[in-house]
Amino acid sequence: MASVRPYKESDKERVQHICLANAECLDKPESLQKYILIMYCNYYIEQEPGNCFVAVNDEDEAVGYIICSENYDTYEERFKDLYLNQCAAISPTKYVEAKLDLLSHSMFKKQYPTHFHIDIDDNYQRMGLGSLLISTLKAHLRKKNINSMMMVCGEDNQKAIDFYKKNGFKDLITTKMGHAMGLEFED
Numbered sequence: 001m002a003s004v005r006p007y008k009e010s011d012k013e014r015v016q017h018i019c020l021a022n023a024e025c026l027d028k029p030e031s032l033q034k035y036i037l038i039m040y041c042n043y044y045i046e047q048e049p050g051n052c053f054v055a056v057n058d059e060d061e062a063v064g065y066i067i068c069s070e071n072y073d074t075y076e077e078r079f080k081d082l083y084l085n086q087c088a089a090i091s092p093t094k095y096v097e098a099k100l101d102l103l104s105h106s107m108f109k110k111q112y113p114t115h116f117h118i119d120i121d122d123n124y125q126r127m128g129l130g131s132l133l134i135s136t137l138k139a140h141l142r143k144k145n146i147n148s149m150m151m152v153c154g155e156d157n158q159k160a161i162d163f164y165k166k167n168g169f170k171d172l173i174t175t176k177m178g179h180a181m182g183l184e185f186e187d
């Protein structure tokens with residue numbers, strides 16, 4: 001039976017693997033893998049590990065995660081300081097892409113300062129783990145007096161959009177950067 005617990009440093013490799021696998025990047029060039037990890041994984045687990053949770057199997061091996069940044073302004077400042085130069089080192093295009101990606105979370109920062117990424121290993125999807133990770137993060141944020149969270153997914157990622165709708169998220173906007181959805185905690 002899988003369950004959810006706080007992220008630990010020893011989960012890092014598994015979390016990075018799931019991130020690359022779900023981005024269909026395991027067989028892609030190292031530079032692309034590096035970019036995906038910088039943008040969608042490393043900031044959160046390195047800078048805000050206390051806002052990250054993993055779903056684990058019976059062997060306590062991570063099979064999914066939810067990784068979160070609780071405040072956009074802090075995220076932007078630290079990201080620009082510590083990670084943007086890593087994107088620039090990959091290529092000028094990746095630097096521009098990274099800056100655009102930052103914007104996709106900034107648009108709603110007043111109403112939704114908190115954003116997150118979630119991924120479940122293929123073999124563990126549709127078992128309720130994603131929903132459990134969402135409710136775990138929500139309870140964690142509420143304790144910190146945070147009352148909303150948002151994310152951006154691919155506009156053609158219908159199974160993810162259905163998943164978020166099922167978990168109470170509403171549509172915010174669709175741009176070239178993806179489909180933004182937000183959840184305000186009411187209960």
Ligand SMILES: CC(C)(COP(=O)(O)OP(=O)(O)OC[C@H]1O[C@@H](n2cnc3c(N)ncnc32)[C@H](O)[C@@H]1OP(=O)(O)O)[C@@H](O)C(=O)NCCC(=O)NCCS
Nearest residue numbers: 022118119120125126127128129130131153159160162163
């Ligand atoms: C999207 C994702 C996080 C959902 O987590 P999950 O543990 O699979 O979802 P849950 O079991 O908690 O919820 C199931 C609901 O999600 C949606 N869903 C999840 N997987 C689905 C699939 N393969 N096909 C269709 N709908 C799916 C459905 O609405 C489903 O409800 P239903 O079973 O009543 O139809 C997970 O499937 C995943 O990691 N997918 C690949 C990566 C991804 O898209 N990440 C999100 C990027 S923003």
